[in-house]
Amino acid sequence: MKQKALKECDRYTTKYAxxxxxxxxxxxxxxxxQAKELNECLHQYTNDSVLEEMKKAYMLQQSGxxxxxx
Numbered sequence: 001m002k003q004k005a006l007k008e009c010d011r012y013t014t015k016y017a018x019x020x021x022x023x024x025x026x027x028x029x030x031x032x033x034q035a036k037e038l039n040e041c042l043h044q045y046t047n048d049s050v051l052e053e054m055k056k057a058y059m060l061q062q063s064g065x066x067x068x069x070x
Contacts (some may be wrong), residue, residue: 001054005045010039 006013016038019033044050 001046005042007037008045009041012041031065 012034016031016034019034020027021031
């Protein structure tokens with residue numbers, strides 16, 4: 001889930017990294033817009049509903065494999 005989110009949000013990650021480059025404490029207020037965009041993108045791929053869908057898919061896959069072994 002995390003890998004997919006990072007892959008899908010790569011352009012936002014890059015924008016945030018470019019903004020943060022060379023900054024220390026000021027990154028908090030100087031890169032607020034980029035951080036918000038990145039978090040909104042990541043949330044699309046890492047929320048509870050996505051996790052539930054992944055669990056369902058896993059359970060279906062496991063139940064399918066179990067019936068093949070019997």
